[in-house]
Amino acid sequence: MALSFSLPNYTSILVKGVDSEKLLQGQISCDLAQNKRYFDGLFCDEKGYIITNAVVIKDDFFTIIVKKSVSKFLKAELEKFAKFFNCEVSEENQIIYGECKNKVFKKHLGKKDFQETNIEWDLQTMKNFCFDIEEQHSNKFRINELGYNFEDYVSYDKGCYRGQEIIARLTYLGKKVKKAVVFNNAIESISDSSGKKIGKKILEIQSKKFNLTQFFVEENEYYHEGKKIIPVSSQWEQDQDL
CATH class of the missing domain: 2.40.30 (Elongation Factor Tu (Ef-tu); domain 3)
Structure with a gap:
């Protein structure tokens, strides 16, 4: 049975325009060219520090789901690069809920009968090493420090993106000591x-x-x-x- 969680402290960033995918492919660790609608990925800086993790939903445009406290950082980063592409970046406050089934955590747009709060979501995602980044954590940690599963967030088949070199180095370090x-x-x-x-x-x-x-x-x-x-x-x- 899936549990649903109210997530009022989340928001969405919309990226629209013919070059939307080109912009995002250079910024996020997952491969948005894949033939699917739902993605988990990481937005990093050049040194591999994570600005935020995010869910990306691909339709006629891209919807990026993040915590409200970190949205200003991601929006500013995307706008910095968007001026070189034919696309627009905006923020839209939408109803967002979380769902957990068999220890798999997903975030969705829309209304739902909620069984749990956003605090319980934070507790459960932390215990399962998929905690969503807040403002105070942004640009402070790399993927291995947060305990994220590389395979859930990283594509090794796509082209270059910010932080790729560091993530690749962390992937192939060999035996992990921490x-x-x-x-x-x-x-x-x-x-x-x-x-x-x-x-x-x-x-x-x-x-x-x-x-x-x-x-x-x-x-x-x-x-x-x-x-x-x-x-x-x-x-x-x-x-x-x-």
Whole structure:
């Protein structure tokens, strides 16, 4: 059974015009030339830092779904390049909802009977390493630090796009020494059994129900303030289950 989530904190950016696909192909990590309507992709800068992740819906024009707080950054980036193409970029506030089935998270346009809130969406996407980027995370992290699955967001068959060289380098680094790990509670730092601080704090979500914190860290036993803590979600454990 699919769960539906109200997402009032999301918006859409529209790209219209004959050169719309050309513009976006040079900016996004997925291949919009594929014969399908729904895409997940990443908009990055030249250094591979993610401006935002996004859903792109392809019809007669392109609709890009992102969080409202980050839309101004993406719109400004697209407008900077759109002047070299025959297309227009605009923002349109539409009703957007999320859906989760078998741990696959998708965002859609339109009305739906909602069972869960946007806060619950954030909590669940964070635990499944597909968290949608907010303003405070924009241009700060690369794809591996956020724990995104490369295959879900990146095409290796398309032409050049911003950040491609860095993403390719991260793909072929070989054995990963750090991965994404999520813990309960608000945590500023974690350590190993000797008390040495390890890892890099990436995200934190606070809600009335509970808080979550995500780190990018090596495989280890984890401690906080001298007490051992167990992750609620870990890419180290996920990879062992494959």
